[in-house]
Structures are given as C-alpha cells and as structure tokens.
Amino acid sequence: MSKKLTSRAEDYSKWYNELVVKADLAENSAVRGCMVIKPYGYAIWEKMQAELDRMFKETGHKNAYFPLFVPKSLFEAEEKNAEGFAKECAVVTHYRLQNDPDKPGKLRVDPEAKLEEELVVRPTSEAVIWNTYKGWIQSYRDLPILINQWANVVRWEMRTRLFLRTAEFLWQEGHTAHATREEAVRETELMNNVYASFAENFMAIPVIKGVKTESERFAGAVDTYCIEALMQDGKALQAGTSHFLGQNFAKAFDVKFANKEGNLDYVWATSWGVSTRLMGALIMTHSDDNGLVLPPNLAPDQVVIVPIYKSMEQLDEISELAQVIISELKEKGVSAKLDDRDTLRPGAKFAQHELQGVPVRIAIGPKDLENRTVELARRDTLTKEIVPLDTLTGKIEGLMEEIQVSLYKRALEFRDDHITEVDSFEAFKEVLETKGGFISAHWDGTAETEAKIKELTKATIRCIPVDAKEESGNCVLTGNPSSKRVLFAKAY
RNA sequence: CGGGGUGUAGCGUAGCCCGGUUAUCGCGCCACGUUUGGGACGUGGAGGCCGCAGGUUCGAAUCCUGCCACCCCGACCA
Known part of the structure; x- marks a missing residue:
C-alpha cells in the first residue's frame, strides 16, 4: 500500500476515493454498487444518527419501521413518485431458488416460484407508509402523525461512489401527516431547519437553506426544501431534503380525515431525509492532503494518546499516567484512548491517527515524564505544543469546542468566498x-x-x-x- | 445504459504484442533480534486456480469468445 494519499490538487476525486478506503471508513463490496461501511466509518455514522435521532425526538417525532418491499400496485399509486423512481428500482420477482438440474452444485431461480405481484425494493417509503397511514387516520384527532424510520433503501445507480452515490444506502426518512396545509408546510420548514442546524452545529458544515426548482424537486412533492453544502473542489452537494407533499399521497392512497366541522378532507403530508451521503459531505468539507479531519462532535475517539518508550517500565509509567488523563477527560465528556499497540512505532501511529482524523493527539515520552508535560497536536491545524500536565485536561476540554468552531469558520469562509x-x-x-x-x-x-x-x-x-x-x-x-x-x- | 481503460499474492506492479523452465519486483504479512520524540532495520519465512467461464493449441497469464468487477468520460441521480 502506498503511504501517501494522492493530493487534492493532483486529483480531487482520486483523493476522495483513497481517503475513504485508507481511513478505513468503507470499501466496495462483492455486490455491484453496494458498499461495506467499516467499523470506523460506521462509528461516525452512529454519531450522526444519535444526534439526529435526539433532534427528531425533541421535535416530537417517534421512530417506527416499515417494510423493505413495496408491492408494485402500491408503488405505482402516486404516479409522479412512481415515474420518478421507476428507472432505478430493483424488483423481486421470485421467492425461491432450487438446485439447477443442468449444473450440479449450482442454484437457479425456481421458475415455478414466480410472485403473483412483483415487489419493488423501496427507493423511498412513501407508498407503503401512506398505504399504512390510511388505516391509522379517520379524524383530526388522529393527527398529526410524526414518524421517522431509520432504514436502508435501494436506488439502482449506474455510476456509484462510496458514500456519495451507492445502490444501497442508509438513511432516515420522516413521514408526517397533518390536518392543515399550514401545519404541513411548517413541519417541512422545521425539519429543513433541523437539518441545517445539525449540519452547521454538529458537523461544522455550513449550508444554504433553499427551495428546489420544479425540475430538481422530489417526485411527488409540491415543494422540496433542501440544505446545500459546498465541497472543497467547488462542487455543490445536496446534504438533506425536506418535502411538502401537499395532498398528493393522501389522494393517491385515499387518506381522508373528518375535521372539526365534520367534513372529510385529504390529509397533508411531508417527508424528509438525510443519508450516509453526509459522510461524503463531511469528508469533502474538512479533510486535507494528510487525510480525514473530523470535528470533535463526530470523532469516534476525540483524543488519542501515543506513548513513546524504550523500556517496559517506561511504558507502564506512561500507561498509568494516560489512564489518569483518560478518566479526567471522560469526566469532562471527552473520549480518549491510549494507543498502546506494540506493533507500531510512534511515527506510524501519528500517521495513522492523522489519516483517520482524530482531532487531538497527545504524545507522552520519557522527557515528558521528567518534565510533567505532554506534546499536544491538533489535527485541524497540524500544530504541536508542549503542555504542562496540570493544565492539560482543561485545555483539551476547551480545544474540543475551539476545533469544532474553527472547522466551521474555515468552511464558512471558503463557502462564502465561493x-x-x-x-x-x-x-x-x-x-x-x-x-x-x-x-x-x-x-x-x-x-x-x-x-x-x-x-x-x-x-x-x-x-x-x-x-x-x-x-x-x-x-x-x-x-x-x-x-x-x-x-x-x-x-x- | 453508451464510449474508453484496467483486472497477475492483502496492496502496487513486471511479463502479454511475438504462447514454451520453478511467474518478476516493491510494500505489507509471519518469526526472531535490535529499535521506539513523525510512516524503523537486519536475518529467516509464508503467501498465486495470472478476475470468472468456455474455446484454440502438444502446451495459455500471454491468442479468441462470453461474463463479472473496478476506474475515467457522458446520460441519470440523495
């Protein structure tokens, strides 16, 4: 494996591809267009999930789960939506395999096991969900329904790139039902604002809130709101969308409710989502030629401690000190770990943690033990300083906030300049x-x-x-x- | 899905045109030793159905056909 990452100036897209793989975030799989998200990448996604989930719940939403498969007849009910996704749907046509009589040891699709009705693998879930909501809603008293689901979806893409466009991806999709147009529009805007705040405050990615034009609008929506981010190469990336669906799905699935006046009316709908594509946005907003740069909020480990030692006694002494630092940091809400692998030398560890974007690195060696200091290095600025032990954890606590803010500022400056x-x-x-x-x-x-x-x-x-x-x-x-x-x- | 390119050990590659010993080299991996403040060094070792399936041939990594995957460019897209 070559040690150096291709530089951004040399080939931005190559840089991205290499970074994703070398930082151990994800890799391509045996399935065309589908990625394997590796533990380190998934840990970052879990951080995003946890915060988004918290924000959804804070705004009154509950999680639920709907099926992966959508019967074709349901899928086609909302015409525009169906038409918009038709070209990229995976379809299940059979439900059984059998031994191939012509090729021993091989399986074939059992021609007898054809499904009466094909099942579409969800590219999005409006159809199943609105078919379900029909049974849940009779009166204004049943509204609003504020539901989110964490799920995978499949869109059969021609050209795929890790995180940015894969045939299967992970996301969340909110699906809400409301009694009035105004309330649904408010929800659409609210969730777009939630996304914007998440992107800016949590991921340190500045975004522009906007509305899509008709040609860029979600198939089946009346209005699509979005947050748009700018990547380092000057290309824009849609980081999240929130749709005001009007009564389109209610009409397609015949979802009516009795209002306070006793009149029947169609329900007003929204849907909104962000996906693992945010990983791509994260990478292309903050990272540099040395690798990933993570805002502290998203870093699986915010601080890593690298011991530098000659003897086992030294290592023991450093480890003991490291444990004290780690537990002090933990009390301050900062996650830290000691990298005591004896299979790598310090330089190699530095390089690896840099590649993986750990925000702060502490190196502790014999000189530090003697002087009651450590070497503190920031990933975002690549600067190092010697810090006395007694001010260390307080300094790091402040650094977490400082790095988070400074990454945002840097990205904002770049964005505004562009x-x-x-x-x-x-x-x-x-x-x-x-x-x-x-x-x-x-x-x-x-x-x-x-x-x-x-x-x-x-x-x-x-x-x-x-x-x-x-x-x-x-x-x-x-x-x-x-x-x-x-x-x-x-x-x- | 169209055009172009590439598939040889975990990764990167030589060999392929012009078929013929035991498939080249580097990194990584394993063992032992010396090392350890920015990607260590020495010695020894393991690892290959040459992308997959057919075909041509006495003989295929090498020639032919089909398929698959990846990369680049287009169309499409969160």
Whole structure:
C-alpha cells in the first residue's frame, strides 16, 4: 500500500476515493454498487444518527419501521413518485431458488416460484407508509402523525461512489401527516431547519437553506426544501431534503380525515431525509492532503494518546499516567484512548491517527515524564505544543469546542468566498470554469432556461435560497425579468 | 445504459504484442533480534486456480469468445 494519499490538487476525486478506503471508513463490496461501511466509518455514522435521532425526538417525532418491499400496485399509486423512481428500482420477482438440474452444485431461480405481484425494493417509503397511514387516520384527532424510520433503501445507480452515490444506502426518512396545509408546510420548514442546524452545529458544515426548482424537486412533492453544502473542489452537494407533499399521497392512497366541522378532507403530508451521503459531505468539507479531519462532535475517539518508550517500565509509567488523563477527560465528556499497540512505532501511529482524523493527539515520552508535560497536536491545524500536565485536561476540554468552531469558520469562509454574483452569461461561464462554487444569478423562472443553462454549462440550480432578497434584475441567459437571484453550481 | 481503460499474492506492479523452465519486483504479512520524540532495520519465512467461464493449441497469464468487477468520460441521480 502506498503511504501517501494522492493530493487534492493532483486529483480531487482520486483523493476522495483513497481517503475513504485508507481511513478505513468503507470499501466496495462483492455486490455491484453496494458498499461495506467499516467499523470506523460506521462509528461516525452512529454519531450522526444519535444526534439526529435526539433532534427528531425533541421535535416530537417517534421512530417506527416499515417494510423493505413495496408491492408494485402500491408503488405505482402516486404516479409522479412512481415515474420518478421507476428507472432505478430493483424488483423481486421470485421467492425461491432450487438446485439447477443442468449444473450440479449450482442454484437457479425456481421458475415455478414466480410472485403473483412483483415487489419493488423501496427507493423511498412513501407508498407503503401512506398505504399504512390510511388505516391509522379517520379524524383530526388522529393527527398529526410524526414518524421517522431509520432504514436502508435501494436506488439502482449506474455510476456509484462510496458514500456519495451507492445502490444501497442508509438513511432516515420522516413521514408526517397533518390536518392543515399550514401545519404541513411548517413541519417541512422545521425539519429543513433541523437539518441545517445539525449540519452547521454538529458537523461544522455550513449550508444554504433553499427551495428546489420544479425540475430538481422530489417526485411527488409540491415543494422540496433542501440544505446545500459546498465541497472543497467547488462542487455543490445536496446534504438533506425536506418535502411538502401537499395532498398528493393522501389522494393517491385515499387518506381522508373528518375535521372539526365534520367534513372529510385529504390529509397533508411531508417527508424528509438525510443519508450516509453526509459522510461524503463531511469528508469533502474538512479533510486535507494528510487525510480525514473530523470535528470533535463526530470523532469516534476525540483524543488519542501515543506513548513513546524504550523500556517496559517506561511504558507502564506512561500507561498509568494516560489512564489518569483518560478518566479526567471522560469526566469532562471527552473520549480518549491510549494507543498502546506494540506493533507500531510512534511515527506510524501519528500517521495513522492523522489519516483517520482524530482531532487531538497527545504524545507522552520519557522527557515528558521528567518534565510533567505532554506534546499536544491538533489535527485541524497540524500544530504541536508542549503542555504542562496540570493544565492539560482543561485545555483539551476547551480545544474540543475551539476545533469544532474553527472547522466551521474555515468552511464558512471558503463557502462564502465561493458564492459569486454574476450578471452576464459570459461571467457565469467564466466563474464556473475558473473558480467554481455557487453562482448567484438572476433566472427567469422557466424550466427551459434552467435546462438550457445546464446543457451549456453543466451547472444546475441548486436552490432558491430561502433568504434570497427581492431584487429586480434580468435573467442571466434570456434577459427576461427576474425578482431574485438563485444559486447555480455543478453538483455531486 | 453508451464510449474508453484496467483486472497477475492483502496492496502496487513486471511479463502479454511475438504462447514454451520453478511467474518478476516493491510494500505489507509471519518469526526472531535490535529499535521506539513523525510512516524503523537486519536475518529467516509464508503467501498465486495470472478476475470468472468456455474455446484454440502438444502446451495459455500471454491468442479468441462470453461474463463479472473496478476506474475515467457522458446520460441519470440523495
């Protein structure tokens, strides 16, 4: 295995692929397009899950679980949704294998075991869920229903990349039912705000909250809200979406309720999700040419202690000290571990922990024992300093917050530097080619113009920012009047 | 799904055009010893159905066909 990671400048996409594998986050599997998430990668995902789950519950949601399979007849009920996902559905047609009479030792699909009705492997769960909600909802008293599920979904992608686009991925999908349009819209916005706050405060990833244009909207939604993040290579990445589904699914699945006045009305719906794609966003926001950089909130180990020793006696002495440090840190809510593997030398450990993004590293050697100090190294800045033992744990506690904030600030600065306002199509192309990032420009509001710009530049409208200010201008392509700027970018 | 490329030990590779000893080298791995403040060194050792399946041939890593996987570029996409 080569020791050095390909640099970002050399080949960003290669850098990403190597990093995911070398940092032991995930690898490709024997199944086309499907990844194996390795323990270290999964530990980071679990941190995300835990925080999101907490936030969902805090906003009144409960977890439940719905089936992996969707009977085709249910799947096709909401036409737009079905049509949108049709091209990428895996379908179960049989329920049994048998020994192949022609090839001893081999199995074949039993031709007798064809399913009456094919089962679609869920690309998303609206269909099963709304079919279920139909049985749960009669009256306004049954509303709202605020449910989330943690699940895997399958979308048969042509080109896959670890975390960013895989045929199977893990996510959460919230599905809520409401009595009024206003309440459902509020829920949609609330959850988009939850995502934004999670991304910014927990993952240290600045995001732009916005609304999707019609062509980028979720199939079956009335409105799709999103959070858009900017990666280091200047490409945008949709990090989360929240959909106002109107009454589309209620109508498709005939879900009506009696309101307070005794009139029947269709239920209003939302759905919202974030996926393991966030791992990709995390990597491409903070990491550097030395490897992964983790914000303390997401680091499986926030601090690692590397002992430097010649004799076993020294190791014992260092280990004893390390245990004291570890338990003091634990009291302060900081997770730390001692890397006492005797199979690697210190330098190799430094390199590995750097590659894996551990926020803070402590090295303790004979000199430190003598001086009552340690060497403290920050992953985000790659700086080192000698710290006296008696101020160590307090300093680290503060560092956790400092690193978290500084990563966010660094990413925010980069992001803000890469939002460029342009007022001509020439400038649009110029900025896109030379600088990348988001381009803030006027758009005449038509799908035709959007498509034309995509065809000419490969950039799409990432969103209409929710805080976009009213400003009269002219469409960057057609010159037609426009009332606000939208954000364009090349996207993942 | 279209175009291009690549599959040889855990990883990276030589050999392939032009078929012919025991398949090359480096890293990693194992044992022992010396080491340990930024990816250690020595000695010894293990590890290969040459991507898979057919075919051509006295003989296939090498030639032919099919399949599979991965990478790059397009279309699609969270």
